[in-house]
Amino acid sequence: MNRLADLALPGFFLVVLATVWASERVVREDQPPGPVRITYWEKWTGFEGEAMRKVVDDFNKSQNRIFVQLLTVSNVQNKTMLATSAGIPPDVAGIFSANVAQFVDDRAVLPLDDFCREAGIGPEDYKPVYWNAVTYRGRIWALPSTPATTALHFNTAMMRRVGLDPNRPPRTIEELSEMADRMVQRDKDGRIRVAGFLPAEPGWWNWAWGYFFGGELWDGKDRITANSPENVRAFEWVQSFPKKYGPNEVQTFRSGFGNFSSPQNAFMSEKVAMVLQGVWMYNFISMYNPKLQWAAAPFPHPADRPDLARTTIAEADVLIIPRGAKHPREAFEFIRYVNSRKGMETLCLLQRKNSPLTDVSEEFWREHPNPYIRLFDSLAASPNAVGTPKLGIWAEYSAELNNAFEEIGLLRKTPKEALDAVTARMQPKLDQYLKRLRLREQAEASR
Amino acid sequence: MSKRKQNLVGYLFALPWFIGFSVFLAYPLVASIYFSFCDYSVLKKPVFIGLDNYRELFADEVFWITVKNTAIYAAISLPAGMVMALGLAMLLNAKVPGTTFFRTVFFLPSLVPMVSLAVLWLWILNGEHGVLNEVLRMVGIRGPNWLGDPAWSKPALVVLGVWGVGNAVLIYLAGLQDVPTSLVEAAELDGASPWQKTRHVTIPMISPVILFNLIMGIIGTLQVFTVPYVMFPGGSPARSTYFYAMYLFDNAFLYNKMGYASALAWVIFAIILVLTGIQFLLARKWVHYEAGR
Incomplete structure (x- = not known):
């Protein structure tokens, strides 16, 4: 073996390293003149x-x-x-x-x-x-x-078909549930073909239902309030749908929905007549089903809480x-x-x-x-416009709420049990989070 | 070339690997031990908190759910996969026309990227319009909602895991072809039935290969991640498919709890280490090496 060949491979790597180093220098050089x-x-x-x-x-x-x-x-x-x-x-x-x-x-x-x-x-x-x-x-x-x-988007043609006045969308949660029930259609095997409203569709704000019933997810300082009576009431309303329609039937029906941004979207394909959706929904309707007959209205509030009218995320x-x-x-x-x-x-x-x-x-x-x-x-x-809770542990909290939402949807837990479990799990996490945050702040202040 | 020079050249050749290993493997490995004792979010400096992460972990309900899910998945999918792979390998080892074709066919699914595989199976297993349920409907069975029913989501994943046995089949096949024909013939002359030949000649001869596949299988199933992560966001329905590696990932990259995630990583490492150790101990009883021991 000759000397040169011995060093060829290590030499090659040295050249590569040198090139990387040099190119880094070039890239990091000060901005050229100009903007x-x-x-x-x-x-x-x-x-x-x-x-x-x-x-x-x-x-x-x-x-x-x-x-x-x-x-x-x-x-x-x-x-x-x-x-x-x-x-x-x-x-x-x-x-x-x-x-x-x-x-x-x-x-x-x-x-x-x-x-x-x-x-x-x-x-x-x-x-x-x-x-x-x-x-x-x-x-x-x-x-x-x-x-x-967000607002309630509803299919006016489907309302007309079951004898509902499309100019009179539901104003209270109770009306919404009643109208939703009237729109349900099943096939001869009992499988759901059309639904009026499902709280799990589109499933982006599973955490937010409590706000529509006057609940809060924390007190803004140090207490998790997932199991407040308002939140429990909201989840009871959510659970009333799988209770009425059958949890497996709802699950199976929902599994047939396509992606949100597709013509198979549950609302666009007329599988669900009413959904909570955002201002962007108009674009998707005009893209995938421009002939859809629809309208939007503020999401309903509980009949006994008129003060919660015009709640929106x-x-x-x-x-x-x-x-x-x-x-x-x-x-x-x-x-x-x-x-x-x-x-x-x-x-x-x-x-x-x-x-x-x-x-x-x-x-x-x-x-x-x-x-x-x-x-x-x-x-x-609206004074009832609500944003996502400003919590550092929100990612974990919302995952926990999502899980609770699924558990009640499958009737594995009562709303109270599910939300008690969320509170019991998240309160210590919030305590720990705030404590560690304080310790860090103190350490930074003393430095 | 002198001995010293030869060594030097050797080290130089190994140097790129060594640098890569230290920077990308050894350092992160050691660092994660330290981080597992820290409150650490990647952005903030790690603060030492002793055993807090481990203490929290063992009291963490979701940790135990993921341990249970992972154990159940491994306990079903590992034996199922191994039996399936061995069975297929034996069939593919038969001396009949067309084996090369079938070998390729059975290996093909292993070449499909995991994410595409997951998306494909989302459509096969869809409760409403899925291919599987359509086929079941033809024979008069109303199939379950595989993806939405907690009772069926794990079995669905097991079926999917078996689909990817191609790699193991290939390894078994190599092992099977190494079984000396003289031994099989000797058994035949002694009047052994096909089952006896398999049980007393073939399986002992390929036992080192079985051990290898077993250990790789334990590691693989305990770290199952990609397919359930794509198919069951958040371990839905109701955390029935929330596996250990998913919880680890969520803690590290979604909740920014890198310290806690490091602790999770070291716990699963310890579990795998112990299980592998047990396998090696047990292997003395059933694994036969040609060289003998």
């Missing part, structure tokens, strides 16, 4: 992604100091979290309002108070429920990109600046542009959503294709 480039990670694809791209392009054209590079990233909240912990986060990330508390508690996001003060952005500019979604522990951590509210996509971002100031410039009336209305029109801002132009109303946009917008201003 500051900032990276922006966003979750949306399809027409919603295109809408955001349009706003980014508009911003890039509107000035020449900053260039925003939009990158579509799936599972964006997890990837932003990991990139932040590795010290290489994007400058702006689009996450969900439900993630904000966890991000703040994990020190993954920069506060925006100073930037907002400088830019003159304050609570008066937003509908309270959305402003509330971006603030936590007394500070501002994000600003909305697009918001949403109000959530938002939000923009954050992760801790460790290289260009926070430029990042905020972009966020500010998105939150200007012009930027926001372009985005919300193209994504067919309502605006989170208090100031909405006449043009926006005129051009908005959703015939119920004023309903969704007014729901956002």
Whole structure:
């Protein structure tokens, strides 16, 4: 063996390592002259992604100091979290309002108070429920990109078929249940073919039913209230459906539904006549079943609780600046542009959503294709608009509530048992979480 | 080349592997032991909390649910898979025309990526429109809602696990072809029936292969993740398919409880280690090596 051959392979690896090292240096070199480039990670694809791209392009054209590079990233909240912990986060990330508390508690996001003060952005500019979604522990951590509210969507043709007045949607929960029962159709084997309403469809807000009955999931400080009488009442109502229709029958019927974003969607394929859905539903109907006869109305309230009229789940996509971002100031410039009336209305029109801002132009109303946009917008201003609980342990809490929802759906537990179990499990977790958070804060303060 | 130089070259050749091993395996391994004693969310600095994670874990109801689910799954799917694989391998070892074709056919499912496999089976097992229930309907049986009924979700996964026995079949087949024909012929001359030949010649001869498949099977079934994660989000229905590795993943990447997840990882490691150790002890009784012991 000759000397050169001996060293060929190790030498090759050294060359590879050197190349990697050198290319890292080149990439990390200071920005070339010209606009500051900032990276922006966003979750949306399809027409919603295109809408955001349009706003980014508009911003890039509107000035020449900053260039925003939009990158579509799936599972964006997890990837932003990991990139932040590795010290290489994007400058702006689009996450969900439900993630904000966890991000703040994990020190993954920069506060925006100073930037907002400088830019003159304050609570008066937003509908309270959305402003509330971006603030936590007394500070501002994000600003909305697009918001949403939910309402009852109902199939008017199916109502007419069973002799119901399509202009008189259910106003109380009791009416909703009664109308739902009238719409159920079964085949000769007893299998459900059509249902009026199922609390498990689409299954995105299984945790939220308590709010429609006046419940809360925690007291805002240190107590989990999953088993409050209101929440138990809500779950009793949820369980009344599998009790009436048969748990296995409901399960099997539901397993025949296609994906949400498909013509086989339960509402679009006329398998379920009434669903709780968001402002975005209009787009999917016009995409997959434009002939569907439908209307929207505020979700009903319990007959004995008229004060709960116009309860809605109000959530938002939000923009954050992760801790460790290289260009926070430029990042905020972009966020500010998105939150200007012009930027926001372009985005919300193209994504067919309502605006989170208090100031909405006449043009926006005129051009908005959703015939119920004023309903969704007014729901956002409702005193009964509720957002996701701002809890650092929300991911775990909601998984627990989902499980309870499934257990009562299969009639394996009574609502009280299921919610007692959730409370018993989550209270110690919250105690521990708050204790560890306090210890960390003390340690940081003493440093 | 001098001895020293030869060693040096050897080490240099091994160096890339060694670097990779230390950076990507050894360090994370050691670090996760430490993290399992910490409150750690990846973003915040780990804070040492002693045995708290382990204490919490053993009192954690969901931990025990996942242990139970995983144990049940392993207890059914492991023997079923092994018997199936061995049976298939023996059939494929028969000297009849077309075996190469069938060998390929039975191996094919193992080449399908797990996620596609899961999506495919979602359609086969669908309670309302699934292929399986359609076939059952033709013979007058009303099939269960495989994916939505807690009583049927685990059996559904077992069926799915058996579908992927191709790898094990291949290993058995290699073992079977190593069984010396002289021994089989000798048994034949002594008047052994086909069953006796299998029981007293073939199985002892391939026992090291069975041991290998058994241990790999234990490791594989106790860490089952991809297919249930895709098919049963959150371990639905009612946590009947919530397996150990899924709970570990959720804690690490959904709840950001990396310390707790590390503790979970070390507990499952200890369980697998003990089970493997037991297998090796028992193996002395039933595994025969050609070299003898």
